[in-house]
Amino acid sequence: DVKVTQSSRYLVKRTGEKVFLECVQDMDHENMFWYRQDPGLGLRLIYFSYDVKMKEKGDIPEGYSVSREKKERFSLILESASTNQTSMYLCASSSNRGYYEQYFGPGTRLTVT
């Protein structure tokens, strides 16, 4: 079974803090994704990566950056957290060998106060 893990289930940070969200997958997937999930808006893609050290912007990259130094790990960074970044953050991975179905981690609920 594919396993995608995220470093925290719940996180509370203050405005202006730098925030790191970590994601690890154990299935040697090429592709990794970061989404945020907000009520009524579905899943919105922040950034994705199709290879180590490669990254591409998604639909809402402003205020975020990412890092992928190893194939299994994909980090989301909030350089200076703001209250409008309070959300559920989901990490996912997929393989180029299938039909791109994505496997999701449990999510991190981030609250910025």
Add this chain to the structure above:
Amino acid sequence: AQSVSQHNHHVILSEAASLELGCNYSYGGTVNLFWYVQYPGQHLQLLLKYFSGDPLVKGIKGFEAEFIKSKFSFNLRKPSVQWSDTAEYFCAVNAGEYGNKLVFGAGTILRVKS
């Protein structure tokens, strides 16, 4: 831009009622289609998928979906819902021009009354 539309944001059903959740997409080429489910407090998991072949696909827990190419639709169905089907359901599409990404609908929250 490609979009995925889910017609209902909230659906409330009684146990044993039949379910149909609508999903329409705007891309005209070859597509891979998915339904995901998120039970309360749990992570998103794949319910079913369509790539090619028989347009009626069956997934876990008695769910099925029908791909109708002419209508750009991939509706999710279940003949008789249970209280345990209470969850949020997301339709997602992978299309050639988007490479390895999925585009998700806004989700439908289903509440089943016991």
